Amino acid sequence: MYAQMITSEATQDDPEKLAAFQARIDAGEKIEPKDWMPAGYRKTLIRQISQHAHSEIVGQLPEGNWITRAPTLERKAILLAKVQDEAGHGLYLYCAAETLGVSRDELTEMLLDGRMKYSSIFAYPTLTWADMGAVGWLVDGAAIMNQVPLQRTSYGPYARSMVRICKEESFHQRQGFDIMMKMANGTEAQKRMAQDALNRFWYPSLMMFGPSDKESVHSEQSMAWKIKMNSNDELRQKFVDQTVPQAEYLGLTIPDETLAWNEEKGGYDFAEPDWSEFFDVLKGNGPCSVERIEARQKAWDDGAWVREARLAHAAKKRAAKVAAE
Amino acid sequence: MKQEWPLWEVFIRGQHGLSHRHVGSLHAADAEHAIQNARDVYTRRKEGVSIWVVPAADITASSPDDKGSLYDPADDKVYRHPTFFDIPDDVGAM
């Protein structure tokens, strides 16, 4: 997911306060910025929300890669609007993280120096126009699985930004599928691109949900705090079950020979992605990991004079106003 | 010491006659910049809305520990809640 491998922080607070806090969460109450919260809850949330925000910002890059090459004016406008939405979503999420006592600049620096991560999926390249379809269809499809339940998460600012994000994101997956339909029903070359995009994005999409969390203590804590709403396996299964018929509709083949309907569980059996690849990507060895951070670093460095100048101008205006009064 | 653009809270009146509602936050160097950013980020520039921006640092908030004294007294004034009044159906919408 956009926030992967988030380990919940141990918490050493007063047991009585902890119990009262848990009772509030169990009762479905929202926790707000000024409310008392366990240190571990705060830390885990900062890491999770920031990683989600970083994923949105880094996630602008693979799709941004095709804005200048979109094949029609309408496709260009739609893609630009979508990537712009991702910037907006990053912004909402950074603001939610800021309510927990960190600044956006601090978080940005932690992304750039590798202390914080972004979703593994955005370390993969977008090589043809069909990838714009595959990213919308598969990547946004997977993200939505996680984001819809997060609208009910226990932390108020996070839940509210999620509501806004889900509302704006509703067209993202559809536009991706729409591109895939055109490609899959298009020329021979377009069909090839569509199948190739599915081949390349299928397993990275499955990885988005993170490794199986059957054994994870951390997941349990996060689920009790309602900052993680479903298990990784549960969401991955749901994603596969939803996507297989869509691929069939497109006339595309999911690159998994073991894929089969399992009557008993009422879902598909499918092959696990290569988890060693996943851990390599998380370590910064994804095909585009270096380029992604380089691009963010360049934007940050190149923009420094602009950010400083804006502040300097604001200070001069304030001074002039005071002098005039 | 590096400085960051300050944080602003954004309030938008979506339609005439409604009050401004908090929609989110953003960073901007000054008030004019904050208004423009709010327009770009939160309205995607739809016409006919009114925007307020307030420096987040200038907001005074009640402390959650005061919750009891601030909110409990109203709890027994149930007549403040519209559902208290039983309006006969044939009066129509109210």
Next chain:
Amino acid sequence: MSVQGLIRMGDNTLVLGQRVSEWCGHAPALEEDIALANTALDLIGQTQLWLGLAAEREGKGRTADTLAYHRDAWDFRNLLVVEQPNRDFGVTMMRQFLFDAWHLEALKALTEHEDAEIAAIAQKSVKEVTYHRERSSDTVIALGDGTEESHERMQAALDRLWPYVGEMFSTDEDDLMDVSALRPAFDAYLETVLAEATLSRPDSDFAHMGGKTGARHTEHLGHMLATMQVLPRSHPDATW
């Protein structure tokens, strides 16, 4: 009514929209990233209207998309200023400001055009471009006045782009209006903004020409079109 005049309007917004969209994901702050995308989206939308009308009036079965994607550089009729590369944020915003200041005056005049369809496009665009000019003006003022470095960058940007300003006011019978008449209003507005921005208008009024006539574009346009047009050109029988 001149199809070339419509194509000029549409090529300006197309080429500048394409340039501005290159920023998506790379701007100095998230707020600026989103604002630039809004500008680019407006310009692409205006392109669809202008080139759509041009194609219709031409009556050769072309569309806004075929005009955008299946013409070579010498058939483009945009001003040289909009095909200039983004370079840094200062050049990008100065280019935007200079174009917006011209564009808004041009559109205001076109709202009175005798051709109702032209007036309608102008009317819709005026609303958007009024905001473009407000935002780019404020940015030029803030960055011109801001720090020593930002001041230097903005003055350098103005000096770099100034030779492309004169072309905006050169006119011929293909134009939808006499654009030379827009110069006084442009100059007056420019003066107020540059004063607030503490920037100096360059002395020389030398002007490069050749964009709007197609006689001589800069080298930059060909590269931009190579990127922009690659898919429809490589797959002419495909629909997207």
